[in-house]
Amino acid sequence: MSRSRNLTPVAIEQIVSILDGWSGKLTWDLLIQSVARRLRGTYTRQALHKHERIRDAFTLRKKTLSISVGGKKAISPESQVTNDRIARLEGENQRLQMENDRLLEQFVRWAYNAYSRGLDEQFLSRPLPAINRQQTP
Template sequence: MSRAPNLSAADIETVVGVLDGWSGKLTWDRLIAVLAAKLRATYTRQALSNHARISDAFDQRKKALRNGSGESKRAPKDMSPEMQAAMQRLERLEAENERLKAENERLLVQFTLWLYNAEMRGVTKEQLSASMPVTLKEATVFGKRDGRSAR
């Protein structure tokens, strides 16, 4: 059996998206089974939980499900399929919004820590905020060249 490829940024986004829409009992084994079909590769709990975004999204979704706030609300029998789909989409977007808020808070804490440590070593905010040279921008995953991600 060959090893699954490393998780790409797109794969990680897919995993957290699956978690955002998760309803019912959430376990690593169940998540792995769903991801095996979606990503066409089988990953271990350790491989998934080594990625902070996945681990944090899993913990956050598990907590929401435990508290009942992440459970899908039962739609009345007479509700139209369109309305049921809209309710499911709303629930998924609410879960995604909560996850993104938590991710943003963690990133703000990380940024503040980095800024503090940089200032303690004599690096100024202006130096940290200096623009990257064009060649470096193109080499980052954030830069784009010819409409494609530079990977």
């Protein structure tokens, strides 16, 4: 069996998207199977778990699914599609909120560290240097 390619940011985004729309029982094995079908590559639980976005999205979705388990009434297929879309969007919204909170915490940490080094907002807001994109001879 050959080794699958490394997980790229695009692949990680696709896996997180799979988790956002997940309904029913969620296990690492089921996720691995779904990822294999979608990305045409097999990854181990350890490979997926190593990426913080995947690990956090998995944990959040698992928690959300365990809370929402209950009796379901028979509904029309159109309503089921709508309910599935709403559930996927709610899952995505929760994950994005969690990622945003983490980034805000990181920004506060960076701001404190910059302040403790005597760097002011004016210094930190300077534009990046221009990149010379001309080809070398």
